[in-house]
Amino acid sequence: MMDVGGYKPKLEHPASGDSADELNGGGVKVDPYDGRNGGDDGEYQHHQQPQPTVYLTETFYISSKKNTVFEVRLTDKGLCLKKQSNGSTKEQTIPLKDIIGCRCLRSKRRSRGSSSCTCASISNSNALKVVEENSGEQDETDVSAYLYIYAYILKRNRRGGFRERTTITLRFRSFDRYEDNNREAQKWRAAVKYLIAGEPVQKLTYQPRDPRKMLIILNPKSGSGKAREMFQQRVAPIFAESEILYDLHITKRSNWAREFVRQRDVYLWRGIVVVGGDGIFFEVLNGLFEREDWQTAIEELPIGIVPCGSGNGLAKTVSFLYEEPFETKPVLAAALMVVKGRHSMLDVVRVETRSNIMFSFLSVGWGLISDIDIESERLRAIGGQRFTVWSVHRLISLRTYHGKVSYLPALPSQVNGLAGAGGVGGHYSNGGTGTGSGRSGAIGTLKHSVSYNTTLNCRDCRHDTTGSCDACDTNFSDVLSLETGMNLDSFRPRIDSWYSATSRKSTYFSTVDSVYESDKASNDDDSGSRAAGGANGTGGPIVQMYGPPSRLPALTAALPDTWTTITGEFVMVHAAYQTHLSTDCYFATQSQLNDGLIWLLIIRGGVSRSQLLSFLLGLSSGTHLPVQANEYIQMVPVTAFRIEPVGTNGHMTVDGENVECGPIQGEVFPSLAKVMVPK
Ligand SMILES: Nc1ncnc2c1ncn2[C@@H]1O[C@H](COP(=O)(O)OP(=O)(O)OP(=O)(O)O)[C@@H](O)[C@H]1O
Numbered sequence: 001m002m003d004v005g006g007y008k009p010k011l012e013h014p015a016s017g018d019s020a021d022e023l024n025g026g027g028v029k030v031d032p033y034d035g036r037n038g039g040d041d042g043e044y045q046h047h048q049q050p051q052p053t054v055y056l057t058e059t060f061y062i063s064s065k066k067n068t069v070f071e072v073r074l075t076d077k078g079l080c081l082k083k084q085s086n087g088s089t090k091e092q093t094i095p096l097k098d099i100i101g102c103r104c105l106r107s108k109r110r111s112r113g114s115s116s117c118t119c120a121s122i123s124n125s126n127a128l129k130v131v132e133e134n135s136g137e138q139d140e141t142d143v144s145a146y147l148y149i150y151a152y153i154l155k156r157n158r159r160g161g162f163r164e165r166t167t168i169t170l171r172f173r174s175f176d177r178y179e180d181n182n183r184e185a186q187k188w189r190a191a192v193k194y195l196i197a198g199e200p201v202q203k204l205t206y207q208p209r210d211p212r213k214m215l216i217i218l219n220p221k222s223g224s225g226k227a228r229e230m231f232q233q234r235v236a237p238i239f240a241e242s243e244i245l246y247d248l249h250i251t252k253r254s255n256w257a258r259e260f261v262r263q264r265d266v267y268l269w270r271g272i273v274v275v276g277g278d279g280i281f282f283e284v285l286n287g288l289f290e291r292e293d294w295q296t297a298i299e300e301l302p303i304g305i306v307p308c309g310s311g312n313g314l315a316k317t318v319s320f321l322y323e324e325p326f327e328t329k330p331v332l333a334a335a336l337m338v339v340k341g342r343h344s345m346l347d348v349v350r351v352e353t354r355s356n357i358m359f360s361f362l363s364v365g366w367g368l369i370s371d372i373d374i375e376s377e378r379l380r381a382i383g384g385q386r387f388t389v390w391s392v393h394r395l396i397s398l399r400t401y402h403g404k405v406s407y408l409p410a411l412p413s414q415v416n417g418l419a420g421a422g423g424v425g426g427h428y429s430n431g432g433t434g435t436g437s438g439r440s441g442a443i444g445t446l447k448h449s450v451s452y453n454t455t456l457n458c459r460d461c462r463h464d465t466t467g468s469c470d471a472c473d474t475n476f477s478d479v480l481s482l483e484t485g486m487n488l489d490s491f492r493p494r495i496d497s498w499y500s501a502t503s504r505k506s507t508y509f510s511t512v513d514s515v516y517e518s519d520k521a522s523n524d525d526d527s528g529s530r531a532a533g534g535a536n537g538t539g540g541p542i543v544q545m546y547g548p549p550s551r552l553p554a555l556t557a558a559l560p561d562t563w564t565t566i567t568g569e570f571v572m573v574h575a576a577y578q579t580h581l582s583t584d585c586y587f588a589t590q591s592q593l594n595d596g597l598i599w600l601l602i603i604r605g606g607v608s609r610s611q612l613l614s615f616l617l618g619l620s621s622g623t624h625l626p627v628q629a630n631e632y633i634q635m636v637p638v639t640a641f642r643i644e645p646v647g648t649n650g651h652m653t654v655d656g657e658n659v660e661c662g663p664i665q666g667e668v669f670p671s672l673a674k675v676m677v678p679k
Contacts, residue, residue, distance in 0.1 A: 052077040055191045055201050058184075060170060072170065074191055079149065079168065094151050094168065097679055100339055101242040102149040102192045104185045105130035106178065107142040133182065144173040145185035149192060150241040152336055154325070161325040163332060197341065213245040214338070215269035217257045217284060219276030219308070220250055224381060227275050227308035234331040235275065235306055242339040246273075251280070261287035261297075262543070271302045271676065273338045277309015278362055282655040285348070285673065289359045289547040302343035304676030306334040310386065311373075311582035311656050313362050314675070318344075320579055320586075321593060322678045330583070337678045345594040345671035347577055350547060351654055352555055353664045357545040361673070362655040363581055364666050366643050367401055367572030368394060368603070368612075370653040387582060391616050398571070398612070400605035403645040405573050406565040407600050407638040414596060415637045548669055552640055555663050559642065569605025571612065575641050575666060576601070581656075586622035588635075593677075596670035600636045607632035640667040 052075035060070040068085040078096040082089060108129035130146050131137045147170040152163040170188065172181040186205060193206040220228050228250070239246055247269070251257050261272065261284050274280045281303065288297045307315035307330045319326035319333050326333050349360045365373070376390035553559060574581075575598045576588040588599035603615070611626070615633060618624035625635055642665035645652075652661045 052080075055195070056188055058170075058188075074188065074195070076195065079151075079192075094149075094153065094166070096195055098153045098163075099149060099151045099192065099196055100238065100336060101196065102147055102189050103241075103243065104133065104182060104189050105146045105148060106133055106182070107131075107139040107144065107146070109137050109139040143176060143178040143181055144171050145178065145182040146171050147185045147188050152332075160327065162328050163325060163336065210270050212268065212270040213247050214239075215266070215272045216246045216248045217260065217272065217274050217276075217280065218248060218250050219257070219274070219280040222276035222280060222309040224310070230308050230331050231275050231306070234329075235335040238332070238335040238339055244339050251276075255283060258283040258287035258290070262290040266291075266297055266301055269301070271304060271338075271341075271343075273304040273306060273676070275306045275308055277307070278305075278311050278313050278656050279309065281305050281314055281361065282358075282657060285361060286358055286545075288673075290543050290545055292546060294546045298673050302674035302676050304334070304338035306331055306338065307583075313578055313581045313583075313585070313656070316580040316583045317578040317591075317593070318675065318677055324678050326583075333678075338676050340676075340678060342677050342679055343674040344677040346673045346675040347594050347596060348669050348672040349575075349577060349598060349666045350550060350669060351664065351666045352550065352552075353660055354555065354662050355660065357547070358654055358659075359547055359672075360577075360654050360666065361675075362578050363574060363576040363587075363653070364641075364643075364664060365572065365574040365651075365653045366403075366645060366661070366664075367399075367570055367574075367650050369572055369574050369581070370651040370658075371399070373653055373656050374651040374658050387584070395609065395612060395616065398609065399650065400569040400571055401645055401650045402569055402647070403643065404565060404567045405570065405602055405644075406559050406563045406642040407636060408563050408640040410597055410637040410639050414639065548672070550667060552642075552665055552667050555642075555665055563640075563642075566602065566604075571603040571605060571607055572601070573603075573643050574601045575599070575638075577668065584620045586620060587624075589622040590637075593675065594671045596639065596668055597637045598639060598641060598666065598668050600638045600641050602634050602636070604632045641665065 054073050054075050056074040058072050060072055062068055062070070068083065071082040071084070073080040073082070075093075076096070077093055078099065079094040080091060081094070082091045108131040110129075130148070149168040149170070151166045151168065153166050155162055155164050170185070172184045172188075174184070175181050183204075190204055190206040191201045193208075194201040194203075197209065199209060216231075218227050218231055231248075249257075249260065257274070257280055266272070266288070272284055274284055284303055288294055288301065291297050305312075305315045305318075312330065315330060315334055316326060318324075318337070319330070322337075324333050324337065346361060349364070351358050351360045351364055372387055372390045372394055375394075376386040379386035379389060382389070559565070574587070577591060577598050578593070579586060579588055579591045581587045587601070591597065591599055603612070611630070611632060614626070615624045626633055642663070643652075644663045645661060648661045650661060652659050652664060
C-alpha cells in the first residue's frame, strides 16, 4: 500500500486573478452531489459498503461553494468522493470497473490576446486547456498538475441501460513547484492505473506489465461500410483515454486478415481486435489455426471484436452474457470492453467439409437461416434489416431439403441443470425449466505522435456571453472538477488528428506511437467476394490447417451407435454455440461462451407456415421454440454433429460465411481460444 500521509493540501483560497483559477472554471459543470450526476439512479454507491482498502486520500476544494470540502479516496472499489458541506456529508463512489484510464496533464499556455475569462470565448467555450507535460505549449506560470480520470458510468434504464462518460479532474497545486505537484498527481495516476489493470499498487510510477501494442484489424467493407468512421469517432478516443497503443491495419480484400495473422510475427502484439463483423473474426481465428505454432498463438492472443458488421453475433453474445448495454451504442460497449484487457475462454468447433477444415466460433447452418443470411447479401446496404426482409420472402417461398442429420447428444452432466427440462437429447423449450440464461461465468508505415489538447467544455456557459457562468467561477482552490457528458462526441477530449496515407478524408486518432498501416502499393482491390470457406475455399492457395486433430470418424465413414440419426426432409438445421447469431437473433438461449456444448436446432419438413412464422418472430426475443414439445422443431444440446444433404441445393454456412453445400461435420473443442470480455 502506498503511503498516504504527509501531504497537506493548500487550504486557502487562491488570490484573485490567479490564472490557474480561471482555468478551473470550465471544468465544473455538474456538482456530483446534486442528484443530476449519478445520484440514486446511477451506479454511485452510498455508504453501506464494507470497508474498502484505501490507497490514497486527499482533500480538495471548490471555493465557489464555500464551506464545501471534498475528501477524495482511491480504494479497491473505485474513486470515492465524500462531500462535506455545512455539516452534511454525502459519499459516492465511481466504480473501478467503470474507470478506463487517467492522464497527468498541465495547463496550456494561452495565446496572446485571449480573454482571461473562459466564459468570454463563446465560440469554443473551452475553459480548461491542458497539454502533455513536455509539449512545449505548457503554461509555465501555472505550477498545478492536473489528473484527468476517464470513466464510463453504467446507468440503468427501462431499455437496459447505457454508459455515460464522466471526466473527473483533480488539480494538484499544494506545492510551489510544478515538479512537486506533478509527483503527487503521478502517484495518483499510478495507483489508478494499477488498480484498473488488477495489479498490486506498489510503485510511484506506472509501468504496464505488458507494454506491447494491440493489433487492430479493420474491415472497411463490413456492415454498411462505416467501420472506418466508427473507429475514428468511437474507438480511437477510448484507446487514447486508456493509453493503449495500437497498430491499425485496414484489410484490402477478402482473406487479407487471415493471411496477415498467418504470416506475421503476431507476438509483437498483446491481442488482436477486429473492427468489423463475424466474418473478419472468423478470418483471424482461422489464420491463427493456419500457423504451425497455433497452440501458442491461440493461447497468447485473445481476440476482441468491435461490431461494425451486419450480424455481430459474437459481440452481442459477449455483451449479453456480461450484462453490458449493447443496443444503443454497441461500438462504445465493445471498445470499452477491449481496453479492459480481460478475456474469457471460448469454445471452438472444428468443422470438416469434403475439401476444408475450419474453426468456427458461432454456428454451422443448412437451410432456412443460412439461405436468409447468404441470399440477403444483395440487401447489404440496408444493414441488419436485410435479415428481416429476406425472412419474410423465404417464408412465402418455403423450401425443404432432403438429407440426413446425425448428432452425438451431450451427457446430462455436460448440460448442467437441464436434465429436468425434458431430458438430454429431447426437446428443449425456450425459457423452460432449465437454467435459463444463467451467466457463468505490405505496408508503408506512418509514425505519428500527438500531444493531447484535452479540453473540458463548460456546458453552462456555452450560450452565455456575459462571463457570469456559475460553473466557471474563477475562485477555485484545489479543484475537483466533474463533468458529465450525455453527448459523448461533444464532450470528448480533443485529440490531434492525422490523415491516412490513402485518403485525406479519413482522419484517425491515435495514441502516441500508435501506428496506422496502409498498403499504398495495393491496387485497392476490395471487391473480393465473401469468403467461401476461407482461404482454402476461394480459389486462393491451399494452406495447411493446423489446430487440434479430429476425434470423429472420417466424413465418409460410418458413425458409432452412440449417435442419433434422422433422415428425411428438413427446412433447416442449425448448430449454434453462442446465444446470439446476430444482434436480433437470440438463438441458443442457454449457451455460454465455454460450456462445451453445441446447440443443434432441427426443423423438419412438414412444419406448418404458422409454426415457422412463430419461430421466426420469436427469434429476436429467444421465444422461438414451441412451449409444447413438437415433432417438427427441436433443439438438442450435442457435442458433435454431421449433416449430409442429398444434392447441393440450399446454402450451408459456417459463422455466416457461405461454404460448399455437401457433407459437413463438427465437434466442439471446449475453451480452445480466448475472447475479450468486459470484466
Ligand atoms: N477490404 C475488403 N474488401 C472486401 N471484402 C472484405 C475486405 N476485408 C474483409 N472482407 C470480407 O468481408 C466479409 C464480411 O466481413 P464482416 O464479417 O466484417 O462484415 P459483415 O459480413 O457485414 O458482418 P457479419 O459477418 O457480422 O454479418 C468477410 O468475409 C471478409 O472476408
